[in-house]
Amino acid sequence: MERLDKILSGTGRWSRREVKDLVKAGRVTADGAVVRRPEEKFDRAATVLAVDGEPVDGEKYVYLMLHKPGGVLSATEDPKQPTVLDLLPPHLRRVGLFPVGRLDKDTEGLLLLTNDGPLGHRLLAPKKHVDKVYFVRVDGKLDQEDSAAFRAGMTLDDGLQCLPAELEVLESPDTGLVTLREGKYHQVKRMLAARGKPVLYLKRLSMGPIALDQDLAPGAWRPLTEAEREALEGLR
Ligand code: URA
Numbered sequence: 114m115e116r117l118d119k120i121l122s123g124t125g126r127w128s129r130r131e132v133k134d135l136v137k138a139g140r141v142t143a144d145g146a147v148v149r150r151p152e153e154k155f156d157r158a159a160t161v162l163a164v165d166g167e168p169v170d171g172e173k174y175v176y177l178m179l180h181k182p183g184g185v186l187s188a189t190e191d192p193k194q195p196t197v198l199d200l201l202p203p204h205l206r207r208v209g210l211f212p213v214g215r216l217d218k219d220t221e222g223l224l225l226l227t228n229d230g231p232l233g234h235r236l237l238a239p240k241k242h243v244d245k246v247y248f249v250r251v252d253g254k255l256d257q258e259d260s261a262a263f264r265a266g267m268t269l270d271d272g273l274q275c276l277p278a279e280l281e282v283l284e285s286p287d288t289g290l291v292t293l294r295e296g297k298y299h300q301v302k303r304m305l306a307a308r309g310k311p312v313l314y315l316k317r318l319s320m321g322p323i324a325l326d327q328d329l330a331p332g333a334w335r336p337l338t339e340a341e342r343e344a345l346e347g348l349r
Contacts, residue, residue: 114154117141120162122204125175125336129204140165174229175208176342177201178323181224182331187215197224200332213237213320214245214296222247222317223325226334235348236321242294243321243348247301253310254286262308263291269307273297278304290318321348 118132127135133151135141141148142163143155155162162169179197181187186196189211198206209228213236216224227233236243263280279292291301302312318325322344329335337345 114156116152116154117143117148117162118151120155120157121164121169123175123208124169125177125205125208126169128202135164142166174227174232175205175210176229176232176337176345177205177210177226177334178326178329178337178341179224179226179334180325180329180331181216181221181317183219183221186218187212187224194218197226201226201334216317217299217302217315220315220317221331222315223320223323224317225320225323225337232345236345237296239295241348244319245293245296245317245321246319247291247293248288248314248316248318249291249301249305249312250288250314251305251310252287252313255280255282255289255310256286257282259289259305259308259310263304267304267307269303273303275300275304321345 117136118129121127121132121135121141122129129151132141136148136151139147143153143160145161179200181197184195185200186194188196189198190196197212198210201210210226211228211233213225213227213233216222225236235241260280260282263278266277267275269275275297276293276295278294279290281290283289293300301315305312323337323341326335
């Protein structure tokens with residue numbers, strides 16, 4: 114048996130404060146009967162909990178999209194520096210979330226957070242070839258030779274053999290879109306440094322079927338929608 118506020122806030126959709134308000138407004142039901150107290154306990158496997166008549170699955174896992182700002186680590190804890198978990202409210206820092214793959218401290222953009230270990234592994238497995246798209250600004254001008262080198266699969270100075278990748282040069286030639294199917298350490302920066310065009314700014318726009326929500330400001334997050342979660346299921 115678990116408290117209603119714990120069950121509902123654990124989905125990532127409402128804070129405990131919001132659950133309290135929902136209950137007060139009579140919007141939460143358990144097997145069709147209005148729940149009066151947020152601390153009431155239920156067997157989540159045996160009870161249909163609903164908000165505004167919409168059943169809330171007793172979901173085991175939480176899936177969030179975060180617009181990672183620069184200056185925070187893609188880690189769950191660090192003794193000195195802020196991590197992406199510090200951007201979440203307290204009730205979501207205790208459910209075992211981890212970032213799916215890492216972005217460098219100064220890299221911005223889409224970061225998925227989940228406590229669904231198997232899904233995290235699938236998204237990162239090299240043989241799944243999940244495309245990651247980055248917007249990049251470099252010191253220099255990108256050109257078709259850079260694109261051709263990316264397409265051919267670059268070998269970096271330290272011997273790292275990169276899979277074929279894409280580089281689309283945008284209207285302003287110091288900017289481009291890079292698509293990678295793998296995620297080696299500092300990969301975009303290293304590939305562009307090898308072309309003599311160091312990265313000045315990097316932002317991840319999408320990962321597989323999930324695109325960064327344009328309405329999320331840096332530092333903001335939201336739960337994945339049903340459609341987004343289904344799209345991830347499609348990768349199984
Ligand atoms: N490539 C990089 O160099 N840095 C990132 O954060 C992601 C991809």
